Amino acid sequence: MGVVIRRMCVQVTVAAGVALGVFPGATDGRVWAQQVRPVVPDTTDPLARAMSAEDRHDVKAAAAAYRQVLARALSPAVNDGDQASMALLGLERVWTEAGLQDSIMPVVERVLLVRRGDPIARGIQLRAYLTGGKDEAARVAFNEWRRAVPTEAAPYREYARQLLSSGRAKSADTILTEAARFLGSARDLSGEVAQLNVSLQRWVPAAIAFKTALAEQPWLEHSAIYALQRVPVPVRDSVRTVMAGAPVTLGARRLLSELEMAWGEPRRAWAALAPVKSDDSTTAAWRMFAEQAEAFGAWLIARDAWTAVMEKSGDLSSVQRAANAAIQGNDAAGALVLIARGSSNRTGAAVTRALLPVEVAALSELGRPADAQKRIEDNKQFLDDGLRADLLKPLVGAWLRAGNLEQARVAAANADLSDDDETAGWLALYSGDLVTARKRLVRVDARRGSQIEALAVLSRTKALSSPELGAAFLTVARRDTSLAVTQFVTLAGTILEAAPALIATAARLEEARQQPAASARALVLWKRVRAEYPKSPEAPEAVLSWAQLLSRSGDIKGAIEQMEALLVDYSDSALAPQARRELLTWRGKLPPGGV
Numbered sequence: 001m002g003v004v005i006r007r008m009c010v011q012v013t014v015a016a017g018v019a020l021g022v023f024p025g026a027t028d029g030r031v032w033a034q035q036v037r038p039v040v041p042d043t044t045d046p047l048a049r050a051m052s053a054e055d056r057h058d059v060k061a062a063a064a065a066y067r068q069v070l071a072r073a074l075s076p077a078v079n080d081g082d083q084a085s086m087a088l089l090g091l092e093r094v095w096t097e098a099g100l101q102d103s104i105m106p107v108v109e110r111v112l113l114v115r116r117g118d119p120i121a122r123g124i125q126l127r128a129y130l131t132g133g134k135d136e137a138a139r140v141a142f143n144e145w146r147r148a149v150p151t152e153a154a155p156y157r158e159y160a161r162q163l164l165s166s167g168r169a170k171s172a173d174t175i176l177t178e179a180a181r182f183l184g185s186a187r188d189l190s191g192e193v194a195q196l197n198v199s200l201q202r203w204v205p206a207a208i209a210f211k212t213a214l215a216e217q218p219w220l221e222h223s224a225i226y227a228l229q230r231v232p233v234p235v236r237d238s239v240r241t242v243m244a245g246a247p248v249t250l251g252a253r254r255l256l257s258e259l260e261m262a263w264g265e266p267r268r269a270w271a272a273l274a275p276v277k278s279d280d281s282t283t284a285a286w287r288m289f290a291e292q293a294e295a296f297g298a299w300l301i302a303r304d305a306w307t308a309v310m311e312k313s314g315d316l317s318s319v320q321r322a323a324n325a326a327i328q329g330n331d332a333a334g335a336l337v338l339i340a341r342g343s344s345n346r347t348g349a350a351v352t353r354a355l356l357p358v359e360v361a362a363l364s365e366l367g368r369p370a371d372a373q374k375r376i377e378d379n380k381q382f383l384d385d386g387l388r389a390d391l392l393k394p395l396v397g398a399w400l401r402a403g404n405l406e407q408a409r410v411a412a413a414n415a416d417l418s419d420d421d422e423t424a425g426w427l428a429l430y431s432g433d434l435v436t437a438r439k440r441l442v443r444v445d446a447r448r449g450s451q452i453e454a455l456a457v458l459s460r461t462k463a464l465s466s467p468e469l470g471a472a473f474l475t476v477a478r479r480d481t482s483l484a485v486t487q488f489v490t491l492a493g494t495i496l497e498a499a500p501a502l503i504a505t506a507a508r509l510e511e512a513r514q515q516p517a518a519s520a521r522a523l524v525l526w527k528r529v530r531a532e533y534p535k536s537p538e539a540p541e542a543v544l545s546w547a548q549l550l551s552r553s554g555d556i557k558g559a560i561e562q563m564e565a566l567l568v569d570y571s572d573s574a575l576a577p578q579a580r581r582e583l584l585t586w587r588g589k590l591p592p593g594g595v
Helices: 002-020 029-034 046-055 059-074 081-097 101-114 119-131 135-148 154-165 169-183 187-199 203-216 218-228 233-244 250-262 266-273 280-296 299-313 316-328 332-342 349-365 369-378 385-401 405-414 421-430 434-441 449-458 467-477 481-491 496-512 516-532 539-552 556-569 576-589
Strands: none
Touching: 046 059, 046 081, 059 081, 059 101, 081 101, 081 119, 101 119, 119 135, 119 154, 135 154, 154 169, 154 187, 169 187, 187 203, 187 218, 203 218, 203 233, 203 250, 218 250, 233 250, 233 266, 250 266, 250 280, 266 280, 266 299, 280 299, 280 316, 299 316, 299 332, 316 332, 316 349, 332 349, 349 369, 349 385, 369 385, 385 405, 385 421, 385 467, 405 421, 421 434, 421 449, 421 467, 434 449, 449 467, 449 496, 467 481, 481 496, 496 516, 496 539, 516 539, 539 556, 539 576, 556 576
């Protein structure tokens, strides 16, 4: 990387020097005023000349210039190791491109006469021997390098890396074992040891090595995540034990957190990161995790992470996002608590604009329209017309959750929401006006779960009106799940063309309650969809949900059977990829011989 950066710097310096007239041949201001001439590389500098020739694929000229750079760098008067490294790597590139790989070896040998331990020269030498299949010569070269720098880990590191890259993990293992014996410790080679153990699928030693390496080489974190996320399910608890063990460091815990997210365990991911000693770096890690949890849809976990950030930093943004995550996770009451804590001893326009919209949304979710209206009126001096209008919209939902459809219509009229398709569509649906509901809701860009469910039912019936269907969706808005389930199941017997969509809606409502009895009722409904409407759009979802409910109850074998049935009967379903992923996970959890 240093060589690449240095090369870029040389190119930029040469170009800038020519443009500014620092180097010979630069034009003056009067000529530039007349025309813009292309930048001409400085032909007096051999390194610039070499790179220019390499860019033109002029191998002969590039090699000659690089050799000139090398001769100057190795002279006693200059003795510039960086220049020598750039020249050697340049020669290796141009000769390899021209198919003249063997030409580099005599040059490398001359360099080693002057610089016995030069890491670039030694690395090129090893690479040439291994690529050419000269294993014994490579071993001899490695031993010579090791004798030149007996206390350094570089020879072992480079040789092991090249062996690993060529797929020779056992040979690399031998070299790293030697390193531990001769150097007294392989700590400086933890990254290479980790990669070696991954290649041999020795997952626990790999985890131990990565944890050790991260203490000194934090840049290995992404490599560790990529490698260890492939750990098989039966071994994951052992890896967790390694990463969670003492000492508790941010690097190791952040790695474990990332692995848990990759394994689909967001709750465990936060549990890994939360205990780290709080400082600025930890807070930044919490903030990144919270954003990741939001993207994952793990809202209550995002709430906890944002709460930790809020308690450490106290910024309004973290309060706002913690409360919003609580609302998204159906914890509106908790959102109000967070807002009260975050706004304590703070007033003014900035606090109001940041937190009042979330507070009103929480009160709306709780069906407390009067309280929401009062909060808006109490802070009206801080609100402009646009923000006030935005705050009035949740009042419609608040009145609906309070069970007052007429007051919801009044609130919509007061907020001038007649042109708002979402509000108008829902009010029409609740009133049983299916024509208007269908027309308005389909135009809403933001697709929420409830809206998708409503459109799924509306698209399956040609009925112009149905007060009973409107009443069922209004019951959902009022959060009376038991009554809503009964209403949807009853409607499936009268709105026959939408029956599978209505039963599926009822099943989803039961599942959302996350209670054993409700899950059992949901399973009965999904089985009904599968049995009575096998060709309906809801049938693949029914089988998938059936399998997931069995998995959550501990019946992994039954879950696998249902998921396999989904892949056979509905192989072209959009749910098939998800089914394959979950099937692989479940098979990993099954004891040997279980299926």
